[in-house]
Amino acid sequence: MMDRTRGYYDPEQETMPAARRAELHRDLLRETVRHAYGHAPATRRKMDAAGVRPQDIRELADLRKIPLTKKADLKHIQKGEPPFGGLAALPPRAMRRIYVSPGPTFDPEGREGTHWRWEKPFYAAGFREGDIVQNTFMYHFSPAGLMFDEALQRIGCTVIPAGVGNTEMQAQVMKELSVTGYVGTPSFLMSILEKAKEMGAEPGNGLSLQVALVTGEMLPEPLRARLRDEFGVQVRQCYGTADVGSLGYECFEAKGMHVPDEILLELIDPATGDPVPPGSIGEVVVTLPDRTYPLVRFATGDLSILSEEPCPCGRTSPRLLKLVGRVDQVTKIKGMFVHPEQVAQLEKKVAEIASAQFVVTREGHEDRMEMRIVLAERAAPSDALAARIVEAAREITRLRGEVRFQPAAEVQEREKKIVDNRKWD
Ligand SMILES: [Zn+2]
Numbered sequence: 403m404m405d406r407t408r409g410y411y412d413p414e415q416e417t418m419p420a421a422r423r424a425e426l427h428r429d430l431l432r433e434t435v436r437h438a439y440g441h442a443p444a445t446r447r448k449m450d451a452a453g454v455r456p457q458d459i460r461e462l463a464d465l466r467k468i469p470l471t472k473k474a475d476l477k478h479i480q481k482g483e484p485p486f487g488g489l490a491a492l493p494p495r496a497m498r499r500i501y502v503s504p505g506p507t508f509d510p511e512g513r514e515g516t517h518w519r520w521e522k523p524f525y526a527a528g529f530r531e532g533d534i535v536q537n538t539f540m541y542h543f544s545p546a547g548l549m550f551d552e553a554l555q556r557i558g559c560t561v562i563p564a565g566v567g568n569t570e571m572q573a574q575v576m577k578e579l580s581v582t583g584y585v586g587t588p589s590f591l592m593s594i595l596e597k598a599k600e601m602g603a604e605p606g607n608g609l610s611l612q613v614a615l616v617t618g619e620m621l622p623e624p625l626r627a628r629l630r631d632e633f634g635v636q637v638r639q640c641y642g643t644a645d646v647g648s649l650g651y652e653c654f655e656a657k658g659m660h661v662p663d664e665i666l667l668e669l670i671d672p673a674t675g676d677p678v679p680p681g682s683i684g685e686v687v688v689t690l691p692d693r694t695y696p697l698v699r700f701a702t703g704d705l706s707i708l709s710e711e712p713c714p715c716g717r718t719s720p721r722l723l724k725l726v727g728r729v730d731q732v733t734k735i736k737g738m739f740v741h742p743e744q745v746a747q748l749e750k751k752v753a754e755i756a757s758a759q760f761v762v763t764r765e766g767h768e769d770r771m772e773m774r775i776v777l778a779e780r781a782a783p784s785d786a787l788a789a790r791i792v793e794a795a796r797e798i799t800r801l802r803g804e805v806r807f808q809p810a811a812e813v814q815e816r817e818k819k820i821v822d823n824r825k826w827d
Contacts, residue, residue, distance in 0.1 A: 406528030406613060406636060407654045408715060411521050411557070415663050416717045423718065427462060427666055430691040434666070435459045435468075437491060438696040444471070444479065444488030445698050465668065466675065470687060470701040473645065474730070477505045486510055492694050501545040501644060509545055509644045512694025518545065518642070519662060520553035523651030526660070526717075527638035528613040529583050531558030536576055538564050538586030538594075539618075545644050546618075550585050559583065566590075573597035577608050584614040588621045588629070588637065595633050605634035615640055615651075620725075626656075641725060643702055646690050650722045655714050658721030665690055669708050670701075672729050672739075680710045683739045685729050686722070703729045705741060733820045735762050736769045736801055742819035744798050748773075751794045754781035759813060760803065764824040771803035776810045783807040 410416045418426070436456045438445040449455070454467045471479070471489065479487035485494060485508045492512065494500060501509040511517050529535065535554050541547030541563055554561050562579060564572055566586075572594045575581065584591055591614055603609040614629070614637045621639045629635045641650040641659050649667065650659030661667050669684030670677055678684035686704045690697040707723040732739045740760060749755050756778045763770045773795060777783060788805040795803055815821055 404528075404530045404532075406530065409525045409528060409530075409654065410717070411525035416522070416660075416719065418663070418718060420718060423663060424462075426663065428460075430664070431459065431462060431465070431666055431689065432456075434689055434691040434696050435698055437693070438698045441491035442489050442696055442698075444483065445696070447488070449698075462666065462668075465666070465689065465699060466677070468699050470670075470675070470699050471697065472701045473643075473703045476507045476645075480507055486695075489697060490695050497694060499545075499548070502543040503644050510695050511545065511549075512692060514693060515552065517692055517694065518549035518553065518647030519664060520550055520640075520642075520648050521557055522662060523638075523640040523648055524550075524553055524557055524559075524585075524615055526651050526653045527615040527640070528636050528654070529554065529557060529559060529615065533559040533583040533613070534562065534579060534581050535559045535583035535585060536562045536564050536572065536581045538566060538572065538584070538590055540566050545647075549647060550615075554583075554585070569593050569597050573601055573603070576611060577601065577603045580610040582610050582612050584611060584616075584635070586614075586616065587618045588614075588616040588625055588639075589619060591616060591629065591635075591637075592625065595629070595635075609633065611635050614638070617641060641704075641722065643704075645695075645700060645702075646688050646697065649686065649688065649702075653713065653715040653717060657713065658709055658723045660713070660717050660719045660721050661708075663719055668699075669706065672701075672732070673734055678708075680708050680720075683707055683726055683732075683741065701729075705729060705732065705739070733760075733762060733822050735760075735771050735799075738799060738801055740771075740799050740801065740820060745819040747798050748791070748795050751798070752787075752791055754778055754787055755791070756810070757813075759816075759819060759821060761821045762824055769824065771801055773803045773805050774808045774813060775805055776808055776813060 439456045448469050490510050497510050498513045499511040539546035551561050614635050617640045626637050629637050638652040642648045648662050652659050666689035668687040670687050672685045683705050686702045686706050688700045705726045709723050710720045727741045727743050732741050745758050749758050757776045759774045761772045791805050
């Protein structure tokens with residue numbers, strides 16, 4: 403059996419001391435900003451407008467002087483200056499491929515072949531030379547299929563370019579080609595395995611699948627456990643975008659996603675642009691050291707939480723603990739972000755809760771957060787239960803709210819987890 407546990411793809415880099423990483427990042431930062439300023443007109447314009455010159459950017463903390471480029475604005479930016487909005491450093495004919503995301507927006511890929519950087523995530527997830535891997539991501543327009551395909555080839559795997567859909571054929575192929583690795587969404591993996599089971603394939607008897615790298619949707623822990631216990635598959639997840647490639651990957655420990663060493667990642671408060679401390683929710687902002695597409699402070703719109711605690715796997719990079727949603731879904735209450743996902747966490751944490759909704763109002767200069775709680779059938783309201791809910795919510799959101807028990811029929815705007823009733827005029 404192969405050792406699919408620790409898996410450093412590049413031990414030298416992945417276990418480097420923090421001080422050396424800081425040095426590496428400083429060099430990448432200076433070079434990227436200089437290159438982008440010299441060759442990407444939109445980056446030059448935004449720096450000129452802010453009165454910042456490349457030589458002003460010497461340390462990571464200096465990045466804050468440069469305004470963000472928001473992913474949500476990309477379509478508009480590209481329309482104004484086709485095809486790449488002045489953000490690419492090379493003309494289209496110098497590129498290896500150009501992808502098309504819904505919008506449409508265009509995603510360039512340089513000829514270096516290092517733009518997406520998925521080798522490390524695969525290796526950390528347990529993929530090894532000799533694996534036969536079924537790639538169920540889309541191969542046309544979107545970069546997903548090809549970017550994973552090529553990384554797999556580079557680590558010595560054999561790829562089946564299966565693409566999306568067609569569950570029955572996927573299951574048959576998985577069985578007949580003795581597939582050992584899968585890349586795609588977690589829900590589709592479960593569908594394929596259930597189909598394979600119907601066909602009589604089970605672990606050790608017609609089913610050889612051992613590792614899976616999943617992304618594109620949330621991976622609930624019960625689903626991960628079921629894939630492991632029922633089908634014998636080690637599932638790890640990764641995070642990235644069609645603009646910048648890999649932004650995080652789980653190791654064997656599966657306690658958050660390691661930030662790749664070769665990019666510069668900030669987590670910022672979307673309201674103020676200031677960096678948030680480890681443990682707090684912030685927007686993922688990326689500066690990409692890439693010859694073709696040297697993005698400087700690209701705001702992804704994804705919200706996450708960073709941990710700088712050492713990971714037992716030995717990698718020294720910080721980790722994104724989880725993705726908690728999109729910037730356009732957050733509400734700021736008493737200076738803290740609250741996301742619908744956190745309300746859902748509260749519902750899970752306190753068994754007596756059937757559903758919860760946070761209602762925000764403003765009294766004088768203070769925000770007030772009321773938690774409207776619909777109880778499960780057998781639960782009864784009490785002060786003790788209310789106190790437990792307040793405490794659980796405080797742990798999740800760091801905010802103190804008041805509990806109001808409510809019959810389900812009285813809940814307004816039931817589809818919303820957070821209702822903002824503040825008036826700002
Ligand atoms: Zn780790």
